[in-house]
Amino acid sequence: xxxxxxxxxxxxxxxxxxxxxxxxxxxxxxxxxxxxxxxxxxxxxxxxxxxxxxxxxxxxxxxxxxxxxxxxxxxxxxxxxxxxxxxxxxxxxxxxxxxxxxxxxxxxxxxxxxxxxxxxxxxxxxxxxxxxxxxxxxxxxxxxxxxxxxxxxxxxxxxxxxxxxxxxxxxxxxxxxxxxxxxxxxxxxxxxxxxxxxxxxxxxxxxxxxxxxxxxxxxxxxxxxxxxxxxxxxxxxxxxxxxxxxxxxxxxxxxxxxxxxxxxxxxxxxxxxxxxxxxxxxxxxxxxxxxxxxxx
Amino acid sequence: xxxxxxxxxxxxxxxxxxxxxxxxxxxxxxxxxxxxxxxxxxxxxxxxxxxxxxxxxxxxxxxxxxxxxxxxxxxxxxxxxxxxxxxxxxxxxxxxxxxxxxxxxxxxxxxxxxxxxxxxxxxxxxxxxxxxxxxxxxxxxxxxxxxxxxxxxxxxxxxxxxxxxxxxxxxxxxxxxxxxxxxxxxxxxxxxxxxxxxxxxxxxxxxxxxxxxxxxxxxxxxxxxxxxxxxxxxxxxxxxxxxxxxxxxxxxxxxxxxxxxxxxxxxxxxxxxxxxx
Amino acid sequence: xxxxxxxxxxxxxxxxxxxxxxxxxxxxxxxxxxxxxxxxxxxxxxxxxxxxxxxxxxxxxxxxxxxxxxxxxxxxxxxxxxxxxxxxxxxxxxxxxxxxxxxxxxxxxxxxxxxxxxxxxxxxxxxxxxxxxxxxxxxxxxxxxxxxxxxxxxxxxxxxxxxxxxxxxxxxxxxxxxxxxxxxxxxxxxxxxxxxxxxxxxxxxxxxxxxxxxxxxxxxxxxxxxxxxxxxxxxxxxxxxxxxxxxxxxxxxxxxxxxxxxxxxxxxxxxxxxxxxxxxxxxxxxxxxxxxxxxxxxxxxxxxxxxxxxxxxxxxxxxxxxxxxxxxxxxxxxxxxxxxx
Numbered sequence: 001x002x003x004x005x006x007x008x009x010x011x012x013x014x015x016x017x018x019x020x021x022x023x024x025x026x027x028x029x030x031x032x033x034x035x036x037x038x039x040x041x042x043x044x045x046x047x048x049x050x051x052x053x054x055x056x057x058x059x060x061x062x063x064x065x066x067x068x069x070x071x072x073x074x075x076x077x078x079x080x081x082x083x084x085x086x087x088x089x090x091x092x093x094x095x096x097x098x099x100x101x102x103x104x105x106x107x108x109x110x111x112x113x114x115x116x117x118x119x120x121x122x123x124x125x126x127x128x129x130x131x132x133x134x135x136x137x138x139x140x141x142x143x144x145x146x147x148x149x150x151x152x153x154x155x156x157x158x159x160x161x162x163x164x165x166x167x168x169x170x171x172x173x174x175x176x177x178x179x180x181x182x183x184x185x186x187x188x189x190x191x192x193x194x195x196x197x198x199x200x201x202x203x204x205x206x207x208x209x210x211x212x213x214x215x216x217x218x219x220x221x222x223x224x225x226x227x228x229x230x231x232x233x234x235x236x237x238x239x240x241x242x243x244x245x246x247x248x249x250x251x252x253x254x255x256x257x258x259x260x261x262x263x264x265x266x267x268x269x270x271x272x273x274x275x276x277x278x279x280x281x282x283x284x285x286x287x288x289x290x291x292x293x294x295x296x
Numbered sequence: 297x298x299x300x301x302x303x304x305x306x307x308x309x310x311x312x313x314x315x316x317x318x319x320x321x322x323x324x325x326x327x328x329x330x331x332x333x334x335x336x337x338x339x340x341x342x343x344x345x346x347x348x349x350x351x352x353x354x355x356x357x358x359x360x361x362x363x364x365x366x367x368x369x370x371x372x373x374x375x376x377x378x379x380x381x382x383x384x385x386x387x388x389x390x391x392x393x394x395x396x397x398x399x400x401x402x403x404x405x406x407x408x409x410x411x412x413x414x415x416x417x418x419x420x421x422x423x424x425x426x427x428x429x430x431x432x433x434x435x436x437x438x439x440x441x442x443x444x445x446x447x448x449x450x451x452x453x454x455x456x457x458x459x460x461x462x463x464x465x466x467x468x469x470x471x472x473x474x475x476x477x478x479x480x481x482x483x484x485x486x487x488x489x490x491x492x493x494x495x496x497x498x499x500x501x502x503x504x505x506x507x508x509x510x511x512x513x514x515x516x517x518x519x520x521x522x523x524x525x526x527x528x529x530x531x532x533x534x535x536x537x538x539x540x541x542x543x544x545x546x547x548x549x550x551x552x553x554x555x556x557x558x559x560x561x562x563x564x565x566x567x568x569x570x571x572x573x
Numbered sequence: 574x575x576x577x578x579x580x581x582x583x584x585x586x587x588x589x590x591x592x593x594x595x596x597x598x599x600x601x602x603x604x605x606x607x608x609x610x611x612x613x614x615x616x617x618x619x620x621x622x623x624x625x626x627x628x629x630x631x632x633x634x635x636x637x638x639x640x641x642x643x644x645x646x647x648x649x650x651x652x653x654x655x656x657x658x659x660x661x662x663x664x665x666x667x668x669x670x671x672x673x674x675x676x677x678x679x680x681x682x683x684x685x686x687x688x689x690x691x692x693x694x695x696x697x698x699x700x701x702x703x704x705x706x707x708x709x710x711x712x713x714x715x716x717x718x719x720x721x722x723x724x725x726x727x728x729x730x731x732x733x734x735x736x737x738x739x740x741x742x743x744x745x746x747x748x749x750x751x752x753x754x755x756x757x758x759x760x761x762x763x764x765x766x767x768x769x770x771x772x773x774x775x776x777x778x779x780x781x782x783x784x785x786x787x788x789x790x791x792x793x794x795x796x797x798x799x800x801x802x803x804x805x806x807x808x809x810x811x812x813x814x815x816x817x818x819x820x821x822x823x824x825x826x827x828x829x830x831x832x833x834x835x836x837x838x839x840x841x842x843x844x845x846x847x848x849x850x851x852x853x854x855x856x857x858x859x860x861x862x863x864x865x866x867x868x869x870x871x872x873x874x875x876x877x878x879x880x881x882x883x884x885x886x887x888x889x890x891x892x893x894x895x896x897x898x899x900x901x902x903x904x905x906x907x908x909x910x911x912x913x914x
Contacts, residue, residue, distance in 0.1 A: 056813075056814055058810070058813055058814065063701055087816050087818075087819075088816065089816070090813070090814060090815060090816030091814065091815030091816035091817070092816060095814070095815060096811075096814040096815075098807060098810070098811060098814075099807075100807060103806065103807040103808060104807045104808055104810070104811040105808055105811070106808040106811075106812070106826050106830065107808070107830060107905070107906065108829045108830050108833075108903065108904065108905060109825075109826070109829075117812075117815075117817055117821075118815055121815060121816050121817070154905045154906075154909070156905075156906060157909070167811075170815070
């Protein structure tokens with residue numbers, strides 16, 4: 001059996017600051033099989049975003065960051081790679097989509113220029129004409145009606161939903177093996193977010209791209225992921241297949257998280273369990289879905 | 297506080313800045329006791345020891361009438377520091393008030409105040425101070441006035457920009473909703489949030505006020521002899537380059553040391569208070 | 574009308590208002606000078622009648638508003654009055670001295686931008702590493718001394734100790750360049766005299782560098798600060814996440830957005846060199862506006878003071894308008910916006 005697209009084992013991370021070291025991740029393990037869509041769910045500050053940035057190798061370059069554990073991408077140990085080799089993976093084999101599409105696009109360059117730069121990552125030396133041709137095709141793929149106009153526009157001239165489509169097209173342009181989506185479209189209107197997520201879902205399925213979906217939005221996760229990891233304060237507390245986890249949450253924190261979703265049917269603001277000590281209970285895996293059982 | 301000390305001591309340059317400024321201030325305050333020849337601050341003449349290269353006991357050499365350069369530098373520091381304090385004490389309140397009013401009240405008041413500020417900012421600082429000195433007789437007091445007049449607009453502009461962005465903040469709206477007076481909002485709500493930026497700018501400016509004042513006296517438009525002044529010492533000595541190099545080099549370095557010290561502290565302060573440039 | 578043209582018109586209009594303000598300010602300063610300018614001009618031995626005649630001629634006996642009216646009327650004809658110091662029209666004096674100062678400022682400004690901005694970019698890219706600390710130290714030293722101190726130090730080292738550069742002047746006596754523009758670099762090129770051109774550059778090197786030293790520090794620190802700020806933006810994280818090469822990120826994706834706020838201040842630094850040039854000109858005996866400016870101030874030469882300040886302020890405003898246009902050109906938001914902000 002082939003190696004999983006991404007395998008993380010006992011990942012720990014801390015930042016050394018003026019008040020001593022702040023621990024952010026306390027040993028998390030997760031994996032994503034080829035073509036699988038995995039969600040990492042947790043509240044803000046739980047360490048979910050930083051995990052994605054560790055995979056990309058962005059955190060390692062920050063001053064004061066100390067990390068340990070193993071991260072393997074398609075069987076290659078990311079920790080053993082040189083900085084140059086790690087950079088070579090970015091934008092080509094692994095790419096990422098961000099929370100706020102508009103501020104993620106450089107304001108002083110046109111979409112066309114940025115797209116050319118993205119395509120250069122996968123096809124070094126690609127010329128302007130060819131890049132434009134491919135960009136037009138990629139934008140057409142994300143259901144943009146007039147790619148030509150979009151390519152000669154700046155991000156601030158386009159709507160948030162349009163920019164999100166552009167970013168999705170960019171992220172998939174070089175056919176990456178792994179797509180990291182960090183709260184994609186959280187900054188957008190709910191309807192626009194839904195449209196672009198559906199689009200992303202279709203494209204990822206068509207390309208056979210593995211995906212790590214980072215979110216605090218349980219509704220979105222339920223529609224989108226094959227499997228779910230719930231993270232709380234730098235620890236994975238529950239993992240399992242989406243259906244099972246939503247139908248039968250086992251961990252106290254997961255239950256609290258689900259109870260915290262307000263219903264639009266009007267049952268008042270949900271009461272949140274004040275008892276927090278249970279949240280630190282050890283990891284619960286649904287039957288057949290612990291790391292040991294799933295990994296080849 | 298703990299964080300401030302951590303940032304300050306982590307960077308050896310900040311420590312150097314504190315040390316330099318500390319030494320200069322102490323030396324200036326106790327110049328009468330520290331200076332090798334305290335009476336050389338005035339119109340003393342010692343023709344036996346005139347124009348001497350640095351040698352014991354004249355560490356920085358002597359000037360053309362035999363006065364010890366080091367002693368004169370220490371007394372000149374006294375004047376420079378006083379000047380810095382006075383100029384900022386006058387310019388900052390004026391500039392801050394103008395900036396607050398223009399930024400908060402807006403409308404025609406804003407237009408008039410900021411155009412007036414622009415007028416002052418449209419004359420190169422040194423040229424403005426020079427023409428002020430044309431109006432007045434060259435002297436220490438008038439020099440301070442000239443530098444003050446050129447300095448307040450910078451604070452007006454800084455506080456104006458800060459106020460404009462703070463005006464939209466939630467806490468300001470909240471104060472207005474509960475019916476706080478304009479004065480209260482300006483001075484009790486907005487001003488405290490501008491203090492870090494103002495403080496940082498003041499620290500750095502302390503050095504620059506000294507620098508500009510020395511430039512004025514270098515051109516002969518500031519402190520008049522026999523009062524020791526770093527700028528006029530350089531100007532006087534420049535006529536005797538390169539042979540009597542100590543006449544210019546030491547007063548010049550003296551300016552560098554104190555301004556550098558304030559800059560280093562200002563940089564550290566910027567980091568501690570989280571102020572953007 | 575394109576937004577850039579609209580911006581240009583707006584800036585010229587506000588600059589004009591400001592210039593009127595400057596003229597009022599400096600005119601007021603000049604008129605409330607204690608002491609009688611006519612008496613100073615004629616000397617202590619002149620008769621009271623002569624002084625009174627000069628006062629009349631200079632409109633000093635009229636009301637302030639009337640005096641300003643005369644001044645504006647003259648100014649509209651391009652007349653800034655007579656200098657009491659040189660007994661020539663102030664415009665003629667300024668025309669004679671200004672090119673030397675402008676030439677110096679132009680080269681100093683170019684040096685400032687060519688050295689300061691790349692230094693700041695380097696510091697930002699390697700922020701908090703040894704190179705950054707080194708550049709920080711160097712640039713902070715640069716801004717920590719007035720230009721005349723750097724002029725003295727450079728002169729001692731590179732003109733006396735190592736006699737590489739000349740001590741004073743704009744050009745060696747052995748060269749004769751026919752004056753056309755007053756800018757010796759341009760005039761020597763017009764004359765096709767490349768030896769003279771080289772000689773002019775050789776004379777320019779030390780003063781221009783001394784004048785640019787503080788500016789180098791300022792522009793490097795500013796470039797660094799704004800670029801570090803830009804490095805925190807999501808679009809830089811996007812560029813990193815997509816693996817754009819670090820060098821390209823620094824030179825393109827972080828640099829260009831950060832120049833939008835930097836340019837305005839660099840323009841102010843450039844413009845304030847017009848004043849600081851006085852300090853350097855004194856040390857290098859540069860035949861620019863400096864000696865004239867200081868002399869007329871000490872002599873309380875009203876027309877000359879007002880004229881000099883007005884011309885320098887106009888230059889200052891022109892530099893700022895040019896900078897604003899540059900900002901508009903690199904900032905698509907301004908270039909493409911339908912309403913000017």
